[in-house]
Amino acid sequence: MKNATIHMEKDFRVAETDDRLFSSFLEHLGRAIYSGIYEPGHPRADGDGFRTDVIQLVRELNLSHVRYPGGNFLSGYDWKDGIGPKENRPRRLDLAWRTVESNRFGIDEFYDWSKKSGAQIMGAVNMGTGTPKEAGELVEYCNFRGGTYWSDLRKQYGHPEPMNIKLWCIGNEMDGEWQICHLDADDYGKKAVETAKIMRWVDDSIELVACGSASPLQRSYPEWDRKVMEHTYHDVDYISLHRYYENEGNDFDFLASFVDMDRFINTLSGTADYVKALKRGKKDLYFSFDEWNVWYQQKQERRDWMEAPDILEDRYSLLDALVVAGMGMTLLNHADRVKIACLAQLVNVIAPVFTEKGGRVLKQSIFYPFLYLSRYGRGTVLKPVAKVPVEESRYGETPLLYQTAVYRPEDGTVTVFCLNIDREEMELELELRSFGRLAMLEHLCLDGDLQARNTFDNPNAVLPKALPVVPGAFSECTVRLRKQSFHVLRFRLCSDDGHQ
Numbered sequence: 001m002k003n004a005t006i007h008m009e010k011d012f013r014v015a016e017t018d019d020r021l022f023s024s025f026l027e028h029l030g031r032a033i034y035s036g037i038y039e040p041g042h043p044r045a046d047g048d049g050f051r052t053d054v055i056q057l058v059r060e061l062n063l064s065h066v067r068y069p070g071g072n073f074l075s076g077y078d079w080k081d082g083i084g085p086k087e088n089r090p091r092r093l094d095l096a097w098r099t100v101e102s103n104r105f106g107i108d109e110f111y112d113w114s115k116k117s118g119a120q121i122m123g124a125v126n127m128g129t130g131t132p133k134e135a136g137e138l139v140e141y142c143n144f145r146g147g148t149y150w151s152d153l154r155k156q157y158g159h160p161e162p163m164n165i166k167l168w169c170i171g172n173e174m175d176g177e178w179q180i181c182h183l184d185a186d187d188y189g190k191k192a193v194e195t196a197k198i199m200r201w202v203d204d205s206i207e208l209v210a211c212g213s214a215s216p217l218q219r220s221y222p223e224w225d226r227k228v229m230e231h232t233y234h235d236v237d238y239i240s241l242h243r244y245y246e247n248e249g250n251d252f253d254f255l256a257s258f259v260d261m262d263r264f265i266n267t268l269s270g271t272a273d274y275v276k277a278l279k280r281g282k283k284d285l286y287f288s289f290d291e292w293n294v295w296y297q298q299k300q301e302r303r304d305w306m307e308a309p310d311i312l313e314d315r316y317s318l319l320d321a322l323v324v325a326g327m328g329m330t331l332l333n334h335a336d337r338v339k340i341a342c343l344a345q346l347v348n349v350i351a352p353v354f355t356e357k358g359g360r361v362l363k364q365s366i367f368y369p370f371l372y373l374s375r376y377g378r379g380t381v382l383k384p385v386a387k388v389p390v391e392e393s394r395y396g397e398t399p400l401l402y403q404t405a406v407y408r409p410e411d412g413t414v415t416v417f418c419l420n421i422d423r424e425e426m427e428l429e430l431e432l433r434s435f436g437r438l439a440m441l442e443h444l445c446l447d448g449d450l451q452a453r454n455t456f457d458n459p460n461a462v463l464p465k466a467l468p469v470v471p472g473a474f475s476e477c478t479v480r481l482r483k484q485s486f487h488v489l490r491f492r493l494c495s496d497d498g499h500q
């Protein structure tokens, strides 16, 4: 058995987490919207046709924002097709996913759904076939108080008050040659600036995200990011990052994905700092990691020209959930730079929540790491000093134990998330002296058969277990971490007299 030590100092901090780190994404893709969140006639649908069984699980995740409506879909989408009486809405070809879009669901329906799900909207404007003018008109439709063509139309279509959508993506993955009307970095940068100007003239309270690289595997990375940052430095607030991982045959390499993701963020942090210096600027460019997950892209299937086909419906294993845990922890460990992050996606399409059309709903394995990061990951991220064993993976030297610590002075709790990617159990010594004495509240663990998956017949094949806590009050403790496992270790500071 190997040993590790984590020494935590309560004043040695990375940053406060931004609530928007706990966000997700819904695209008009496959069954994400239709028979995902929206299914009129389903036994659990409410008067608006929203599935209440899905809303219940989404609320459990306590999302800050949901990004909408895409994704690749965005670059061919005319938002005006999705407003007004449903019987008048056009059926269109969606060239991004080679499907048929009925437009029965649009921005008004999504606004109503967001209110019920407790999340805010992260909007997005089309930078493929779309123009800066149409982007401004969408902001006017959503956010302008009234007395103009588009804002009065919103009132007529059921929303008298402005929707107040404060956060907007200027396009999606415009570096990708698969994108409808893909642009090079200079053309995109210039178009993004002109779009940003119009959007802010309509509503100067909004925040904007420009497209960074779709992945560090792109040939144009990281030059794309540098050029886009140089064009947009004065006009946007965030640069987007996207990254998906899949198991290419070596479980250990797959588990080490967090090493690569960490490097990706570090590289672009350096790029953002360079651009800030170049511009003689004062503000930092922050990141919106608005697509992240495990996605088996090599196995991707196609169903041409169907309406809401069952595509990209990855069924996740425990192993996938461990990788998602490592990715989510990486985002928290970069809370000083990453302010927004969207697990991509939310329902059916590469998602933690999975539905049967007309039937049941299921929590996939990846639901759990995201749930616990969302539930206990909000607070001050600490920068522990860790002595952990290492091994070589495809990404170079890789720690076998990865950790994230979050301190919440307001309720006196400390949560340590640990991912043991070793093939054997590990003994972890936690040094917590700067907190005085603590009591352990909970020890949750996700481990077992790496290939286990939740199914409708066996919905709890992957389920976190509560393990015995270390008894008493202490300022250091030892915990055993099972092989290939994710842990949530929760502590509460004891009051001065040493009692809980």
Ligand code: AHR
Pocket: 027, 070, 071, 072, 073, 172, 173, 214, 291, 344, 345
């Ligand atoms: O989330 C699935 C797809 O992945 C999105 O549409 C696109 O932005 C990314 O390539």
